[in-house]
Amino acid sequence: MSHHLPIAGSKDEPLYAIGARFETPEALLGAVERLRREGVSAYECFTPYPIHGLAEAMKLPKSILSFLVLGGGVSAILIALSMELIPSTLIYPLVVDGKPLNLSALPQYIAIVVALTLMIGAITAVFGMILLGGMPRLNNPMFAWDLFAKEASRGFFLAIDAREKKFSIAGLSDLLHELGAGDVTAIHLEASESPQGT
Amino acid sequence: MSTATTINSAEKDAPDLSVLARPPQVLNNRGPLWVTDAVCSIVEGKTPLWWYAAITLSGGLAAMGGACILYMIVTGVGVWGSNSPCFWAWDITNFIFWVSMAHAGSLISALLFLTRQKWSLSISRAAEAMTVFAIICAGVYPAIHIGRVWFVWFLFPVPNSYGMWPNFSSPLLWDVFAVTSYLTVSSLFWFAGMIPDLAVLRDRATTKVRKFAYGIASLGWLGTARQWRHYEMMYVLLAGLTSVLVVTVTTIVASDCATSVVPGWHATIFPFYFMVGAVYSGSAAVLTLLLPLRLLNPQLRELITPSQLDKVCKLLLMMGSCVAYVYVFELFNAWYSANPFERGAFWERFTGSSAWYAITCLSINLTVPQLFWFKAVRRCLPLVFILAILCNVGMWFERFMIVTSTLTHDFLPSSWKDFHPTIVDILTATGTLGIFFTLFLLFIRFVPIMSMNELKAVLPGTQPDHSRRETH
Numbered sequence: 001m002s003h004h005l006p007i008a009g010s011k012d013e014p015l016y017a018i019g020a021r022f023e024t025p026e027a028l029l030g031a032v033e034r035l036r037r038e039g040v041s042a043y044e045c046f047t048p049y050p051i052h053g054l055a056e057a058m059k060l061p062k063s064i065l066s067f068l069v070l071g072g073g074v075s076a077i078l079i080a081l082s083m084e085l086i087p088s089t090l091i092y093p094l095v096v097d098g099k100p101l102n103l104s105a106l107p108q109y110i111a112i113v114v115a116l117t118l119m120i121g122a123i124t125a126v127f128g129m130i131l132l133g134g135m136p137r138l139n140n141p142m143f144a145w146d147l148f149a150k151e152a153s154r155g156f157f158l159a160i161d162a163r164e165k166k167f168s169i170a171g172l173s174d175l176l177h178e179l180g181a182g183d184v185t186a187i188h189l190e191a192s193e194s195p196q197g198t
Numbered sequence: 199m200s201t202a203t204t205i206n207s208a209e210k211d212a213p214d215l216s217v218l219a220r221p222p223q224v225l226n227n228r229g230p231l232w233v234t235d236a237v238c239s240i241v242e243g244k245t246p247l248w249w250y251a252a253i254t255l256s257g258g259l260a261a262m263g264g265a266c267i268l269y270m271i272v273t274g275v276g277v278w279g280s281n282s283p284c285f286w287a288w289d290i291t292n293f294i295f296w297v298s299m300a301h302a303g304s305l306i307s308a309l310l311f312l313t314r315q316k317w318s319l320s321i322s323r324a325a326e327a328m329t330v331f332a333i334i335c336a337g338v339y340p341a342i343h344i345g346r347v348w349f350v351w352f353l354f355p356v357p358n359s360y361g362m363w364p365n366f367s368s369p370l371l372w373d374v375f376a377v378t379s380y381l382t383v384s385s386l387f388w389f390a391g392m393i394p395d396l397a398v399l400r401d402r403a404t405t406k407v408r409k410f411a412y413g414i415a416s417l418g419w420l421g422t423a424r425q426w427r428h429y430e431m432m433y434v435l436l437a438g439l440t441s442v443l444v445v446t447v448t449t450i451v452a453s454d455c456a457t458s459v460v461p462g463w464h465a466t467i468f469p470f471y472f473m474v475g476a477v478y479s480g481s482a483a484v485l486t487l488l489l490p491l492r493l494l495n496p497q498l499r500e501l502i503t504p505s506q507l508d509k510v511c512k513l514l515l516m517m518g519s520c521v522a523y524v525y526v527f528e529l530f531n532a533w534y535s536a537n538p539f540e541r542g543a544f545w546e547r548f549t550g551s552s553a554w555y556a557i558t559c560l561s562i563n564l565t566v567p568q569l570f571w572f573k574a575v576r577r578c579l580p581l582v583f584i585l586a587i588l589c590n591v592g593m594w595f596e597r598f599m600i601v602t603s604t605l606t607h608d609f610l611p612s613s614w615k616d617f618h619p620t621i622v623d624i625l626t627a628t629g630t631l632g633i634f635f636t637l638f639l640l641f642i643r644f645v646p647i648m649s650m651n652e653l654k655a656v657l658p659g660t661q662p663d664h665s666r667r668e669t670h
Contacts, residue, residue, distance in 0.1 A: 026662045048230070048398070049655040050426040053662060058423055063431035083355060084366040092358040096367050111372040111450050118443045119379035122436055126386045129432035130417060133425035137418030152421060153234055153398040 005173055009144030009188035016141040016189050017159040018172050019148060020181035025051045028156040031179040032057045035160075038175065042161035046142070048153045065128050072124030073117045080116040084109045144190045147183055159187065221505040223316060223656055228500060230654040236497040237395075237648045238402055248494060249643060256635035263629010266622050267342055275345045277622045284605040284617045288598075289343035292627050295479070295597045296336035296634075297377065297451060298472065299590075301444050302480020303329030304384055306510075307391075308440035311433070316656050317506045323649045324491070324641075325484050326388040331637040332483075333381045335630040340377070369453040376450040383443055387436045393419050394429070395646040448473045455600065461543035462604035465531060471524045475593060478517035478567070481510055482589035487638065489583045491647070501648060504577060511576040514589065518567025521596075525560060539609055551616045552603035559599050562592030 009016070022028040028045060032054065035043060045054060088094050089101045099105050130136060143149045148157055158181065160172055167175065169186065176184045224233060270277050280287040307322035307329075318325075341350050353374050355364040365371060397419035400412035419425065449469035456468035465471075485507065492498045532544040547556045566588045569575045576582065602617050641647065654660055 024662075025660070029662050045423045046421050047423070047426065048234075048421060049394075049651040049660065050430055051423075051662065054423050055427045060424060060427055063428045065428050065431045066435060069435050087358045087364075088366050092363075094358075094363060094365065096365055099367060105367075108367040111369075111446070111453070112366060112375045114442075114446050115372070115375040115379040115450070118439045118446070119382050122379075122383040122386050122439050125432045125435045125439070126390045129390065129428045132428045133419075133422075135417040135419065135425075138413070140418060140420060142420065150401060153401050154231060 005169070005184055005186040007186050007188060008146065009141070010191040011188055013189040013191055015162040015169070015186055016144070017161050017187045018169065018176070019142070019145050019157060019159045019183075019185045019187050020176045021147065021151070021183040022156040022158065022181055025054075025156055027180050028158060029054060029057055031158060031176070031181065034175075034179055039166050040160060040164055040172075042164045044159050044161075046148070046152055046157040046159070048155075051156075063132070065125060065132060068128045069121050069124045073121040076117040076120035077113055079120075080113040081109065084112060141187065141189050145185055145187045147185070221317070221503065222658075223319065223503075223653065225500040225503055227658075230657055230660055233501070233648075233653050233657070234398060234650055236501060237646050237650050238399060239497065240495055240642065241399060241644060241646060242402065242404075245643065246494070249639060253636060253639045256632045256639060259628055259632025260636045261629075261632070263626055263632055266626040266629055267338070270342060270622060270626070271347055275343070277620060279617055279619045279623050281615055281617065283608055283613050283615060284602060286343075286601055286605060287617050288619055288623045288627055289339045291594075291598045291601045292630060293336050293339035293343075294451060294472070294601065295594050296332045296339075296630065297380075298448065298476035298593070298597070299480050299483050300329040300332035300336065300380070300384070301448060301473070301476035302478075302484060302513075303327070303332070304387075304440050304444045305477055305480070306484065307387070308437040308444070311437045312441060317509050319652045319656065320501050320503075320506060320648055321484060321488060321510070322652075323388075323391065324488060324647050325480075326384065326391065327638065327641045327647075328480070328483060328487060329384045330381070330388050331634050331641070332480075333377065333384060334637065335634050337377060337381060338630060338633070340373070369450060369457050372450045373454055376447045380443055380447045383436075383440055387440055390429075390432060390436065391649055391652075392645060393417060394421060394651040395649065397421065398650060399646065445473065448476050455604075460604055460608055461537070461539040462547065462607075463600075464540075465528065467524060467527060467531065471521075471528070474517050474520035474524065475596060478514060478521050478563075479590055479593035481514040481517060482586040482593070485510055485514070485582060485586035486590060489579055489586075491642065501653070504579075507579065507582065508573075508576045511570045511582060514586070515567050515570035518563065518570075518589070521567075522564050525564065543604060543607055546607040547599065547603045550603075550607060552599065552606065555595050556599045556603055559592055559595035562588055563596060566592060 005018070008019070020031075022031060025047070028047070029051065032043075032045065036057070036059065045051075045058065047054065093101050095101065099108065142159060158176075160176075164172070173184050228236075278287065278289070280289070303325035306318050306325040310318040311322070340353075341347060344350060344353075352362050353371070355366070355371070356362050358364070393416055396412050396416035400409060400416050403409040403412055449472075452468040452472040455463040456465060458464060488502055488507070492502050529544060532540045535541070546552070566585050569585060575585070606617055607614050
């Protein structure tokens with residue numbers, strides 16, 4: 001190995017990422033801005049709670065979830081209206097209390113439209129968040145790094161993808177150290193035979 | 199020189215801004231690590247003895263309730279005290295009681311989140327759990343009160359070719375949709391808010407079983423910036439949807455009564471009436487649940503601060519005053535309508551056989567919340583606990599009064615008949631209390647009872663100081 005970083009995972013397996021830990025959210029934010037200036041783009045930050053300004057610093061696009069929920073809500077309106085109006089007015093006209101079958105009777109159908117719109121909107125929001133966030137997932141190569149697996153709820157972590165070609169591993173490691181990162185580690189994939197690693 | 203003097207005099211005249219400072223979210227300047235430890239320790243520590251005692255009691259009550267429901271199903275609804283004309287009695291009373299109690303949970307977590315009321319962060323998870331469990335208890339009743347439960351699928355909009363003729367104009371069918379969507383949305387809101395916190399428990403797990411269980415439950419959450427981006431968007435969207443849902447569900451439940459032409463129910467104020475009553479009883483229930491929890495887990499005293507409880511008391515006071523307004527308005531409305539049946543219904547309510555519970559309801563709900571005007575009362579937690587329980591009792595009597603006193607005294611005196619609960623009625627109602635507390639006890643034992651990620655994000659010093667960074 002040309003670099004002298006501590007190794008997580010199995011060293012015979014391919015390198016997955018270079019991980020680093022920062023003590024404060026400011027340090028992480030500073031590191032992200034510096035990496036962007038240096039032209040590094042394949043990296044991910046891991047924080048125990050949402051950090052204001054981090055997504056902007058990473059130039060992440062706005063979440064498309066709101067559009068998905070809008071789509072879910074609009075389809076729910078159409079589903080609810082067709083479920084109510086097609087059978088009750090067209091196929092099996094049902095006159096209750098002498099109420100008319102034309103559109104002037106629309107208000108009585110609104111309650112179910114609202115209930116279904118909210119329900120399908122909420123289902124879209126939650127499942128959309130899960131799928132857009134790359135979940136559900138049983139394991140992640142990051143968990144090969146014991147420090148991350150134990151401390152993810154405390155520290156501010158950064159992982160630079162091994163496919164990042166702009167810098168050598170040694171160069172990245174120097175850059176991270178210069179930015180004040182601690183515990184810079186080379187995270188390798190775990191050997192497939194022994195999931196515990198060696 | 200002159201500038202300096204101006205600044206000095208300005209400093210002297212400047213108002214004392216410290217009075218505007220918000221009370222701390224967590225007492226004693228605790229940091230994020232302490233919050234994680236304090237919340238996780240409830241789940242990770244040894245199961246306390248009181249928990250076993252409590253779950254034995256509540257589990258026993260729930261089993262008794264289940265046995266009563268089974269007995270009712272195999273025997274028929276005749277085992278209840280419901281009669282003609284009082285077809286809806288304790289079943290619908292308890293349904294409305296539970297579904298209303300649920301509302302404050304959604305309101306506290308969703309509406310207060312949207313309005314950036316950060317004080318509610320420590321109590322929102324528990325309030326949401328209360329919502330989900332109360333809807334489960336409420337959902338028991340509509341299903342069993344139809345009598346022949348094996349026909350419960352008739353409630354759903356089955357195709358007309360089956361000959362069921364689902365009537366989409368009926369509030370009873372709206373109710374099916376409202377309660378179903380309320381249970382779905384509030385469960386999703388509760389679960390989705392928990393995902394990052396379940397991941398914390400997964401990372402801290404020491405045994406394989408816990409690691410596996412919390413690993414599955416947290417869906418592989420890593421806390422990446424991309425995940426947080428979608429998560430925050432989802433949370434705002436869900437809070438918005440839930441806030442609308444709270445209002446529509448009570449409105450629809452109130453429409454069950456209001457769209458009938460029965461005197462005492464046929465009033466346009468009913469949706470508002472149910473809504474304020476719902477938030478009132480729910481805030482009381484939040485206090486009833488949180489105060490013992492805080493007593494039994496000392497570390498929670500720094501997380502659920504007296505100032506936050508004070509605000510829940512104020513919410514209770516405000517909603518209690520709205521309830522009082524509706525009571526008065528309802529009486530005025532009956533008089534002003536000049537409708538002899540409407541006037542007669544209210545006269546009978548307070549002078550007839552229903553007088554004892556109508557007067558119990560009014561005397562509790564008109565007086566008890568008004569005590570919260572006094573700071574000394576709001577700060578005396580044992581007293582708050584007792585008053586909160588009283589408010590819930592008062593609200594149960596209100597639901598009983600609305601449902602039963604109206605039905606037992608309709609248009610024709612010849613058809614009037616009083617309602618008397620049977621032992622099965624009483625044991626089933628107690629059983630739902632058991633179901634509720636069993637679920638709540640499981641909740642406090644196995645999942646984080648506070649939203650750690652939201653709390654940590656608003657603690658002082660946990661966010662980068664952007665103003666300082668710009669100047670560098």
